[in-house]
Amino acid sequence: MEKKYQKLKKIVERKLTKADAGHDINHVMRVYNSCLYLAKGEKGIDLEILKTAVLLHDIAEIKESERTCHAKLSAEMAQKILGKLGYPQDKIDKIAHCILAHRYRTGVKPRTKEAKILFDADKLDSLGAIGIARAFIWVERHRAKIYTNLPLKKYIKENLMGGRINGRIKDKTKHSPLIEYELKLKRIPNRLHARKAKKIAKGRLNYMKSFFDRFSKEIKGGI
Ligand SMILES: [Fe+2]
Ligand SMILES: [Fe+2]
DSSP: HHHHHHHHHHHHHHHTTSSSSSSHHHHHHHHHHHHHHHTTTTTSHHHHHHHHHHHHTTGGGGGOOOSOHHHHHHHHHHHHHHTTTTTTTTHHHHHHHHHHTGGGGSSSSOOOOOHHHHHHHHHHTTTHHHHHHHHHHHHHHHHHOSOSSSHHHHHHHBGGGGTTTTTTTOOGGGOOOHHHHHHGGGGGGHHOHHHHHHHHHHHHHHHHHHHHHHHHHHHOOOO
16 A cells, blocks of 8 residues: 555544444455455546545544544545645545445445445445445444344334435444344345446355355254
8 A cells, every 4th residue: 555545544543443343444445345346447437536535434433423424534634634635626525425435324425436446445345245244333333133033014113204215213222233134124125236246245145145045044043
């Protein structure tokens, strides 16, 4: 990694010392590596924008709350940091767009190639074996359940805003990784941009399916 990126990595690492294990600097570096993989062989990608955006995309993660969106805050922090480091304004704007659009919920869709790659790479980290590990870290962070016996339809009706699949979770303590998988993670491939990313997502989802099949059987007992 070149010096300027190492410097940014150090800044981010410091900000994320108190982040949970699913959103620490290792998450940032996994997404960084996935971004490079997705960008490889693609034309017209500004690697400086991509690398800088991925390193800074979750810098404000620990400030996430009901009221504060970490993507918005991370974009603002990135703008300040990069301004101080003397980055040209047009680059800063493009980097900020990638960061802001990495999260679906901000309502800002990725417009540029770099933003689409960051979006895809970040979502891939919610899938597969690593996605399972991170889902259980989420459980601990929000005092949620490792599983719940509530039927899915009932859960949607009772715990999602408006009784809609994409409604916000009312009470996170009633959520579980299997519910997350059924309602959100399974749908990720349709939301990704790059064919390469969709392919990886499908492979990771196959792995998750076998994990949750086994998981559900063990809950019932007998194996
Ligand atoms: Fe994020
Ligand atoms: Fe992220």
